[in-house]
Amino acid sequence: MRNVVLIGFMGTGKTSTGKMLAAKLGAAFIDMDQKIEEEAGMSIPDMFARKGEAYFREQERALVKRLAARRNAVISTGGGTVKNPDNVADFKKSGVIVCLSASVDAVLARTNRRGTRPVLDSADQGDRRKAVEQLMAERRELYKQADFTIDTSELSPLQVVENIVRFLKTRGVLHA
Numbered sequence: 001m002r003n004v005v006l007i008g009f010m011g012t013g014k015t016s017t018g019k020m021l022a023a024k025l026g027a028a029f030i031d032m033d034q035k036i037e038e039e040a041g042m043s044i045p046d047m048f049a050r051k052g053e054a055y056f057r058e059q060e061r062a063l064v065k066r067l068a069a070r071r072n073a074v075i076s077t078g079g080g081t082v083k084n085p086d087n088v089a090d091f092k093k094s095g096v097i098v099c100l101s102a103s104v105d106a107v108l109a110r111t112n113r114r115g116t117r118p119v120l121d122s123a124d125q126g127d128r129r130k131a132v133e134q135l136m137a138e139r140r141e142l143y144k145q146a147d148f149t150i151d152t153s154e155l156s157p158l159q160v161v162e163n164i165v166r167f168l169k170t171r172g173v174l175h176a
């Protein structure tokens with residue numbers, strides 16, 4: 001199987017849905033943030049605080065290169081992985097890209113725990129909704145590079161997985 005790469009804004013469900021999808025497909029599951037944390041022995045918020053965002057983006061880039069060389073994996077990216085066009089190009093070559101989207105309200109509800117998403121925390125100058133709206137607008141075009149997009153706002157993670165499986169079958173990534 002070609003890789004199935006989940007992209008999308010923070011809180012759209014890439015990590016949780018990716019894990020369920022991999023289990024359903026019997027494929028390997030890789031969450032890029034978890035992998036970077038494991039390899040660095042440091043959480044993502046700590047990495048941002050101690051080494052800076054540029055350092056994190058370098059780790060992300062290096063990991064994409066390694067992941068694009070393999071197959072049979074469901075890969076959950078971080079919300080900003082698509083900011084580097086080389087990452088998108090590498091993932092396009094190695095698999096199919098599925099974007100998870102969600103409304104601002106859904107993202108706010110799902111990312112209300114401070115201290116876990118440094119990009120959102122630093123954009124948030126007291127108005128978290130505005131921070132989400134602005135970041136989403138900045139990234140909208142990047143997420144459009146996906147082969148398929150699912151609005152997850154009103155769907156359960158299981159329904160999202162079912163939608164992805166249906167799409168993979170129509171594309172011949174999975175046999176019906």
Ligand SMILES: Nc1ncnc2c1ncn2[C@@H]1O[C@H](COP(=O)(O)OP(=O)(O)O)[C@@H](O)[C@H]1O
Nearest residue numbers: 010011012013014015016017110152155156157
């Ligand atoms: N479809 C969904 N409906 C409701 N809650 C969801 C859905 N998908 C994910 N969540 C919840 O939203 C939060 C963020 O999900 P996560 O998988 O970490 O998103 P991401 O990796 O895209 O940032 C988690 O608490 C998760 O349980």
Ligand SMILES: O=C(O)C1=C[C@@H](OP(=O)(O)O)[C@@H](O)[C@H](O)C1
Nearest residue numbers: 009010011078079080117118119
């Ligand atoms: O959008 C971003 O720039 C980021 C999203 C995070 O992943 P999730 O989208 O899984 O929260 C994580 O990679 C890091 O905090 C940066």
Ligand SMILES: [Mg+2]
Nearest residue numbers: 014015033078
């Ligand atoms: Mg995640």
